[in-house]
Amino acid sequence: MFKLMLQFIQVAKTQNVTQAANQLCLSQPTLSHNMHKLEEKLGTKLFNRNSKGITLTSSGELLYEQAKMMQHLYENTLHKLEKHKLRHQTELKIGCGDAWWHLFVRDCVQDFRQAYPQSNITIDVGDHLQLMNLLLSDEISIFVGHEILGLAQSEDILFHPLFTSQEEVFVRQGHPLIGVNCSNEDIARFPSVDLGASKSRFAHLVQEQNEKLTSFQKRHYLQEKVKYNTNSLATAIDLLQTSDAILPYPASMKDYFARFDLVPLQMQECFSTATIGAYLHKDSQQNAESSELLAQFKVLCNNLTW
CATH class of the missing domain: 3.40.190.290 (D-Maltodextrin-Binding Protein; domain 2)
Known part of the structure; x- marks a missing residue:
């Protein structure tokens, strides 16, 4: 689920599935399939799709804001874990x-x-x-x-x-x-x-x-x-x-x-x-x-x- 959220953030940011797929190193059909799967899991429509591209629905806008917060929290947690690991790896106990x-x-x-x-x-x-x-x-x-x-x-x-x-x-x-x-x-x-x-x-x-x-x-x-x-x-x-x-x-x-x-x-x-x-x-x-x-x-x- 978290992987789908990260992919969603990229699609929402670019509002272009092909461009987002290239940045994520995925094929365009795979990313499109994953976004449909995310909508099914959440039970709501996230994108307005038309010939000119995609835009976010109101549900999509809400999810985008929350997903960015989740991504920031995740990255901050990884940073804290790295600092914690470094602190104990270089611990000095001297007399x-x-x-x-x-x-x-x-x-x-x-x-x-x-x-x-x-x-x-x-x-x-x-x-x-x-x-x-x-x-x-x-x-x-x-x-x-x-x-x-x-x-x-x-x-x-x-x-x-x-x-x-x-x-x-x-x-x-x-x-x-x-x-x-x-x-x-x-x-x-x-x-x-x-x-x-x-x-x-x-x-x-x-x-x-x-x-x-x-x-x-x-x-x-x-x-x-x-x-x-x-x-x-x-x-x-x-x-x-x-x-x-x-x-x-x-x-x-x-x-x-x-x-x-x-x-x-x-x-x-x-x-x-x-x-x-x-x-x-x-x-x-x-x-x-x-x-x-x-x-x-x-x-x-x-x-x-x-």
Whole structure:
């Protein structure tokens, strides 16, 4: 029936069966037969036929107006379906740590949004173990974070190194250690802010900790030491501003922290280094959006001068 209506619209528009048939790639007898069939189905005469051609009857005029509305609705529906399909085909679900969001992931997501304005975008910002859990459950398709030392082996996860990051120890202006050439023992005397999700919640993601991790714990997070744990960067900044706590964090956030009067301590040796990279679920290798974003990360990180 809908096909007959589309043919009727063309005949009504041209008021010439032969011309309409040519435009519809039909034979003239076939189109004439179809118009007679439409009149029979509707039980009304649609055309005045004479030797000079055809004109629309009052019923034909009414049907023509309604049919054009139906055609417009149909075409609009197809357009919306195409946009819906495109939105989900190019959907991006990404995760990253606070530092990497501020430093470069935000710019890459902005470029992606401009390239795919109809796409859904989901952004999870948090701890690398929390993001790994989301990746394994397919809630995100790519995330940028620290290489997870002691990560339980998984053939489904791929890690793409991007750069090496050094950590500094940040404190408030006026902290007792400002101006001191600090050792690890000096900073161990002060409370520390641990920015990240609860380690016990995601303990299943990490195998038994290796010597490097155990040493790190012993040197900087002594059992008797006061610790503030939060998964919010804004909360961590508030804690630093209102206490003598310290926060080990990527040195590349120095300019960002300066806005809040937080500064790095002078350390006798580098506090720690870590490899930063992108984790992808193996199936996401077939995801064009994640692969495209990974390529952007690599190009941008090669040009960074931190």
